[in-house]
Amino acid sequence: MTGFLVLALYVGAFFGSYFVLSRLLQGAFARKGFNKLKTVTFGDESAVVANRIASVLSVVTVFWLWVAFTNSVIPLPKLPGPYQGQMEFTYTATLPDGSTDDATVTMLVYPEDIQQTVDAEGNPGRAPEAVEVEPGEGFAKNDSDTVARYGFKVLNVWKNDDVSKKDGSVVTHINGAPVSPGDYVEVPEGTIGITDKGTPTFAPAVGLRMARLYLPAPEVVLERFVRLNKEGYQNFTLWEHTRYSLQRVLLGFLFGALIGIPIGYAMGLTNWSRGWFDPIVEFMRPVPPLALIPLMIIWFGIGELSKVILLFLAALWIMIIAARAGVSGVAITKVHAAYSLGASKWQILTKVIVPNSLPEIFTGARVAMGVCWGTVVAAELVAAEVGLGKMIVVASKFQLTDIVIVGIILIGVIGFMIDVGMRKLENWLVPWKGRV
Amino acid sequence: MSGLLIDDISMRFDLPNGGHVQALKNVTLDIKSGELMSVLGPSGCGKTTLLNIVAGFLAPTQGRVMLGDHEVKGPDAERGMVFQQGALFEWMNVRDNVRFGPDMKGVSRSQSREKVEHLLEVVGLQDFKEKAIYELSGGMQQRVALARCLANDPDVILMDEPLGALDALTREKMQSLVLDLWKETGKTIILITHSVEEALLLGERLLVMAPRPGRVHKEYRLPFADLGVGNDLREVKKHPDYNSTREEILEMIWNMEEEIMGRAEEQA
Numbered sequence: 001m002t003g004f005l006v007l008a009l010y011v012g013a014f015f016g017s018y019f020v021l022s023r024l025l026q027g028a029f030a031r032k033g034f035n036k037l038k039t040v041t042f043g044d045e046s047a048v049v050a051n052r053i054a055s056v057l058s059v060v061t062v063f064w065l066w067v068a069f070t071n072s073v074i075p076l077p078k079l080p081g082p083y084q085g086q087m088e089f090t091y092t093a094t095l096p097d098g099s100t101d102d103a104t105v106t107m108l109v110y111p112e113d114i115q116q117t118v119d120a121e122g123n124p125g126r127a128p129e130a131v132e133v134e135p136g137e138g139f140a141k142n143d144s145d146t147v148a149r150y151g152f153k154v155l156n157v158w159k160n161d162d163v164s165k166k167d168g169s170v171v172t173h174i175n176g177a178p179v180s181p182g183d184y185v186e187v188p189e190g191t192i193g194i195t196d197k198g199t200p201t202f203a204p205a206v207g208l209r210m211a212r213l214y215l216p217a218p219e220v221v222l223e224r225f226v227r228l229n230k231e232g233y234q235n236f237t238l239w240e241h242t243r244y245s246l247q248r249v250l251l252g253f254l255f256g257a258l259i260g261i262p263i264g265y266a267m268g269l270t271n272w273s274r275g276w277f278d279p280i281v282e283f284m285r286p287v288p289p290l291a292l293i294p295l296m297i298i299w300f301g302i303g304e305l306s307k308v309i310l311l312f313l314a315a316l317w318i319m320i321i322a323a324r325a326g327v328s329g330v331a332i333t334k335v336h337a338a339y340s341l342g343a344s345k346w347q348i349l350t351k352v353i354v355p356n357s358l359p360e361i362f363t364g365a366r367v368a369m370g371v372c373w374g375t376v377v378a379a380e381l382v383a384a385e386v387g388l389g390k391m392i393v394v395a396s397k398f399q400l401t402d403i404v405i406v407g408i409i410l411i412g413v414i415g416f417m418i419d420v421g422m423r424k425l426e427n428w429l430v431p432w433k434g435r436v
Numbered sequence: 437m438s439g440l441l442i443d444d445i446s447m448r449f450d451l452p453n454g455g456h457v458q459a460l461k462n463v464t465l466d467i468k469s470g471e472l473m474s475v476l477g478p479s480g481c482g483k484t485t486l487l488n489i490v491a492g493f494l495a496p497t498q499g500r501v502m503l504g505d506h507e508v509k510g511p512d513a514e515r516g517m518v519f520q521q522g523a524l525f526e527w528m529n530v531r532d533n534v535r536f537g538p539d540m541k542g543v544s545r546s547q548s549r550e551k552v553e554h555l556l557e558v559v560g561l562q563d564f565k566e567k568a569i570y571e572l573s574g575g576m577q578q579r580v581a582l583a584r585c586l587a588n589d590p591d592v593i594l595m596d597e598p599l600g601a602l603d604a605l606t607r608e609k610m611q612s613l614v615l616d617l618w619k620e621t622g623k624t625i626i627l628i629t630h631s632v633e634e635a636l637l638l639g640e641r642l643l644v645m646a647p648r649p650g651r652v653h654k655e656y657r658l659p660f661a662d663l664g665v666g667n668d669l670r671e672v673k674k675h676p677d678y679n680s681t682r683e684e685i686l687e688m689i690w691n692m693e694e695e696i697m698g699r700a701e702e703q704a
């Protein structure tokens with residue numbers, strides 16, 4: 001249900017913002033430069049330029065959806081929230097002799113995450129006490145209780161009454177309406193029910209926002225990020241978790257490239273190597289690195305070694321295939337030209353094949369880094385002492401969803417930065433790529 | 437300098453389906469040192485194959501190629517190549533491309549500098565020597581290819597449609613350049629081309645090849661190349677023999693093409 005709502009809001013934001021903004025900001029939506037002169041743009045991929053307004057709005061929309069579905073303090077339009085505050089309802093107790101009496105139940109609904117919040121002095125919040133109420137007249141006495149948002153409470157309304165449930169007192173009406181066991185009475189603040197055994201219950205209205213446990217608000221995640229930076233988690237600082245993950249990726253990738261690239265070149269240059277490595281590469285290529293995790297743990301334990309070897313294997317096949325493709329991508333005329341200019345085999349390799357295969361190697365390296373980064377997190381989820389994946393999985397066991405989200409955002413941002421860095425390096429080292 | 441002897445060469449390609457292509461059959465040519473020979477012929481008559489054999493990239497199924505007193509066994513710096521396109525090294529700038537040959541031989545850069553700079557000047561690229569290859573136009577790229585080949589000081593230069601990818605005007609300019617370079621350096625040059633005009637203007641000797649099997653069909657000795665040096669090539673075209681020879685060769689190739697087409701239709 002919520003899923004459909006998210007989808008509807010997202011699709012609505014996509015089309016809605018386009019129609020509104022394209023009318024309001026016609027200048028910003030016009031094609032620029034040479035593309036302005038093209039009359040055929042639909043189908044001409046080169047005329048398609050990312051609309052930066054859309055990119056910004058896309059990020060804003062995701063952020064807004066996040067806020068809208070949480071009890072965030074950020075002042076953005078939000079979905080109906082859960083009920084919070086103080087409400088009352090009345091019940092009518094009937095005795096076996098037919099005599100009846102009304103009493104009021106006062107319910108105080110407090111934030112479910114109150115213990116995770118701190119007040120201005122830095123003291124952690126505490127669940128509030130039930131409010132004091134007058135007992136009132138008759139044999140049924142007024143009650144007062146508390147319940148957390150999204151919570152549920154079974155109310156022993158007889159505990160202060162003159163006639164107990166055991167002695168035959170039955171709750172027959174809620175807010176004046178007759179009820180029997182199994183019934184529900186909806187009120188704006190929530191649902192009052194009668195259990196099969198006849199005991200009233202109260203569940204405050206939940207609205208459409210999610211409890212902190214399921215989706216913490218952005219400010220909660222930010223706060224957690226700041227705290228993690230200060231205090232760390234599971235005996236390691238946030239930086240150490242990140243550094244261990246990065247270090248495994250870099251080591252694994254480095255060994256993978258160091259061994260994979262020469263093997264790939266050999267496969268592209270000699271019959272024997274191609275025959276020798278072909279079966280292994282073709283066999284290992286479709287095996288997802290994640291499937292190797294159990295074996296790695298059995299063989300090498302849960303320490304650094306098993307992870308580095310896993311990532312080495314993840315990068316190895318990709319780099320072999322990239323280097324092999326790089327060699328086959330060398331135009332034969334270049335090789336012929338170089339031989340005719342007096343180059344030796346070694347010079348052909350170092351001066352022609354290696355530079356000519358750099359674009360392919362870089363494409364492979366970018367893929368390998370992406371795969372390694374994904375694999376390291378997964379490997380840490382399974383078994384590790386430290387690392388971003390480890391942090392996430394431990395936090396999820398303690399239901400600290402905010403730490404999980406901090407971890408996911410960090411993984412995404414670092415993965416993105418790795419790719420940007422690789423692309424920068426590529427532009428610098430292979431400026432001729434795509435221009436020949 | 438030494439002459440090039442193509443001695444009774446045949447080349448047969450075995451095809452994967454069991455058939456074979458007789459790309460060359462009993463081709464014999466004696467090319468004197470310093471001669472510029474242009475080669476014409478319909479598509480598929482074995483021009484590139486012949487050049488690849490002379491360059492040493494292919495071993496012929498019969499016959500041999502002699503350069504001076506030794507037999508051609510493989511590629512070597514004594515035989516330079518200029519390809520149609522795509523043979524420059526994009527990862528090097530213009531100057532590094534030109535000095536690639538000397539670099540490979542281990543000639544120190546201080547020793548090769550003078551020659552490289554001179555060649556860059558000759559081909560008119562002294563202002564572009566730091567530029568990347570992809571920043572140059574097609575004509576400029578071919579001038580780099582020429583300079584690169586000459587920097588190595590080969591005995592023989594083999595050109596496979598070196599100007600084929602250029603537009604008509606650039607092509608004319610480049611033809612003059614090739615001619616001037618030939619006279620200046622006195623290199624033996626084999627030039628494959630699809631343009632009858634180019635073959636006439638540049639070749640001292642002109643070879644027309646015929647297909648299936650690839651063989652020498654007719655040979656001409658031409659005066660135009662000598663006239664062309666230092667002259668406007670358009671003037672040369674006014675020579676009384678020029679047009680008649682051109683028509684003759686065009687007709688010859690035209691008939692060969694017709695024959696190929698006819699044969700193809702028969703087979704179909």
Ligand SMILES: Nc1ncnc2c1ncn2[C@@H]1O[C@H](COP(=O)(O)OP(=O)(O)OP(=O)(O)O)[C@@H](O)[C@H]1O
Nearest residue numbers: 449450457459477478479480481482483484485486
């Ligand atoms: N490696 C090869 N395997 C099989 N057949 C080949 C091979 N190389 C060339 N041939 C055949 O040999 C014949 C001559 O080819 P070649 O490339 O020498 O012709 P060409 O005269 O250079 O043609 P074009 O003017 O189109 O460049 C053609 O029929 C071609 O199909």
Ligand SMILES: [Mg+2]
Nearest residue numbers: 483484485596
């Ligand atoms: Mg050819």
